[in-house]
Amino acid sequence: MLDIKRIREDFEGVKKAVETRGNGDFGIEDVRTYDLKRREILSTVEQMKNEQKVKSKQIPVLKKAGESTDALMAEMKELSEKIKVLDAEVSEYEEKLRDALLNVPNTPYKDVQIGEDDSDNVELRRWGEPTKFDFEEKAHWDIGEALDILDFERAAKIAGARFTVYKGLGARLERSVINFMLNLHTEEHGFTEILPPFMVNRMAMTGTGQLPKFEEDMFYVPQKDFFLIPTAEVPVTNLYDNEILSADQLPIYHTAYTPCFRAEAGSAGRDTRGLIRQHQFQKVELVKFVKPETSYDELESLTAAAEEVLKRLDIPYRVVRLSTGDLGFSSAMTYDIEVWMPSYGKYVEISSCSNFEDYQARRANIRFRPEEKGKPEFVHTLNGSGLAVGRTVAAILENYQQEDGSVVVPEVLRPYMGVEKIVRK
């Protein structure tokens, strides 16, 4: 969430920044109202509590001296009642303030171009050229079914639409991609691997910004009030919630492989075929906890680490910077890496690398002590896919397909795959 003090001091500026996302002002006017109201009552009740504290110390003294405390106790009872009423009002406004604040998104970074949606995203660079074929290329779902390595029909029987069964070398390809990515990030990019729970509680979901606004996008386990994680960002970022880290612990780099679960509410009819949009998909995530002054450099290196996966797989991609209108709720700036997908005839998102600045850290209360005796400050958090595994598999199948229906295995994956080519068995 945003710093309430910043909203107090620069209300118009913050409001304007938030409004560049479209969709109005996200109730930021209410934030100001509740904040004012809360502070007004708080000052009064705190004075009364001070009086209560001072006077109640006289009671044991009077008792010891054998004097009557009746008059004082009666007076204190009255005071106590008043405090109770005002305390309830303070809590009420505090809760309203927090709710309102949780529904205000992050303010975009100054470098982010103002725009309405993804059509205003800016392409920053391209790597490689879109793959050309001298035969009629097929989509990955057709390739996968023909090779008997992807089975969408049987997945639908046991779970429903938007699920996939991987089989044989298909399952092995998915696993190879995961291991390749994890090894690259841990061995060459300095990330420490985490294997987190795949379900989290409400507080974790709120810490990274999925709740309270996006509950309908999540799979929910009512029995325990758990949510299936929509991304490893949630468990991994919240690893350090309510902690004060020491300065020499930073930066912290974590990578995690997890399945991700998304209800895909409201996206019916989009990407209905293949691996692109699933209720469950696998992902290797990159998460960073850094000092504020370094976070934009860290965003560059995080993005570079994710790009490196596609470079080594030798698959063409491009990097775009999202406009204010396309930016995720908690993000201040995001680079999307988009992979060339022949069946779509265009670049498709395969990673989203974001700097959340202190927005998530404030929600999850993740701080660090700048120097020995210094006051704790919020860290900056970043994350990005490194990469989405299903989409990577789809991109491999499509970009490496051969005229005879087989798929050549990218060089770097061969040690993991044990074969150079996927052919129909």
Place this chain on the structure above:
RNA sequence: GGAGACGUAUCGAAGUGGUCAUAACGAGCCGCACUCGAAAUGCGGUUGUCCUCCGGGGCACGUGGGUUCGAAUCCCACCGUCUCCGCCA
């Protein structure tokens, strides 16, 4: 799932209704003294947050409620940890 114990600062731990929560006691850590240096010893320091008319004040003993003039202390719920039993990959 059943029975029980526990949750206080960096750690161990005391406090079981009042005027000792920055919190006893012990350890750790930081500084100073002593020393050629170290150990030992001695002295001092060592939470966070909110409000503020910048004088000061409020809150926090796992979390949230309740009782009371007053709660770390009594009551209720929840969360977590540990032990025993049951079940189980």
